[in-house]
Amino acid sequence: MKKILLVGVLYTSLFADNLDILNKDKKELRELEKKILKEEHESSKNEWISPININSSLNRNHSFSEETNSLSKGVSLGFSQSIYESGGIEFTIKYANEKYKSDFLAWENQNKQILQTVYETLLEINKINIELKQSEYELKNKEIELTLKRIQYENGDTDITELNNAIMAKNSQFQQNVNLKNSLKQQELILAKYTNLKYDEISLINFDNIEKEKYLKKNIDLLYENSLVNLADTSYKKQKTNYLPKVSVSTSISYSHNENLVSDEKSDNTSGAIGLSLSMPLYDINKKPTLEKAKLEVIKQKLSLIDLKNEISKDFDETLTKIDTYREYNKIIEDNIKLYNDLIEVNQASNAVGMSSDYDLEILKNTKKINEYDLVINDINMQLEYAKLYFKIKVNN
Known part of the structure; x- marks a missing residue:
């Protein structure tokens, strides 16, 4: 079965808003909205x-x-x-151009949000599939624990409470498997809203690290907010020309x-x-409040840009902190895996001479496998965090 490299498609989308991965209706809708923006721009820049x-x-x-x-x-x-019009014509054209830039950035941002949903849904599907495999090993351990508790109970070495707890733990693990399978179906349904491709027809490539300076410089939310500053400033200058010859x-x-x-x-x-x-208007009672309001809108928009930049900067730090936390988790898990390797080696030797049971060895092997899946799950969690950053970058700016 032919697979599509989704991130390759997404990189293309970041450069040229390639929406080929979407189903026909969503793609046509996005393209139609783009055409509407262009027609509105042509109309507004010639309104003078x-x-x-x-x-x-x-x-x-x-x-x-x-x-x-x-x-x-x-x-x-x-x-x-x-x-x-004392500059009014020029500002009318400039306002139309600034409005188009602003609207187009908003359009691109909507595209990125859609593609981010597709990407994150695919990662969630991959994670759930890993969790299902991991859950099978956890279930095997629960079954072994139940067998051992039953033997202990029959030998009088434990009470019914502990046996009942082992039964409940096994049943709980069964329920966890059912919940994971239902979650998988839900994620597949979400994916189907956006694309006709199945999750196994799309290959994912991991994102790389990103520098904070580059992120803040090319963040599409900041670029959009900055475009609103230019729009408000042009509007203010345009309004001033209404009172000139x-x-x-x-x-x-x-x-x-x-x-x-x-x-x-x-x-x-x-x-x-x-x-x-x-x-030329000689007197207009609303001139001062009208221009003052327009001027305050410019100041307000500039402050909003500064405030948003501070928020996005903190969000970036928070995301990297989460990624670093997952890396620390992986270091601990890797140490655990090394320990389990040593224990398995020792247990295999003692098991060969009858000093330990097969159950002990199987539990160790299953637990090691569970930890290995934890590494993969944490890697996916890191990619989910990176996605929050990468889908906010305007690469071609």
Whole structure:
């Protein structure tokens, strides 16, 4: 069965938002939203350009007191266009561009959240499969413990309470297996919401370490927040131009046809006009509060950016702390495995001469295997933590 390297797909997605791993409907929806953003951008950056208007008329006049009856037809074409707004036109275009950058970053961030869900779901599926294998060895140990307790009880070396506890421990392990299998089905259903690929058709590659400076520089949430700062600043500058001089040019051309239906006289008339106008508001009672509010929005957005950067910095440290904790756990587990290797070697020697039981040796081997699975599970837990960082990086910025 052909496998897809998911992280390879995800790296491509980080560079170009490649959504090929998603099912057809989700991919088409994401692409459609991207097209909508582009169309909105084209519309907003050209909103300062006035439309060309055409007007037509048809009039029939009849007088009941006089012998007059006339018909007139007319058509005119014209437009009025602002050609200078003290920087307002430039800021309108800049605002549209900044808005598109901001919206596109939000779109990319949504893509990353979807891909992160896919990646984390796959890791959870892998972890549950490992936990199921681990649980089988734990169940074997519980069965051995129950057998030993039964022998001890039958020999009068223990009471019914301890035997009952061994029975309950075995049943609890059975229930744990059932719960893990149900969890596996749930994760597979979650995966099916996003992709038609099965979990075993996708290969995962581990993420590498990431530097904090790079993470803060290319974090998509910070880039988005910074884009909002630029957007607020441009909006403030654009609003200031509303109270400065503006120059507009207007032009029109018209044609009319008149008929006197009584005298059968006809006339045609063609005319054109062009004008230049200067306007500037002399007084607006809302000018000061309007501009002050826009200015405060810029300050607020800058403070929000600083606050978010502090939060993300702490989140980064917290994530690395969790990863370091898993590494410390693995060191302890690796020491345990070395100890179990020594105990197994000693037990095999004593077992060969009949000084220890087969049960002791099997418990040691099973426990060693359980610890080995713990190493794999912790590695997956570390990848889940790394995913929180990697899916927040905009690589092509």
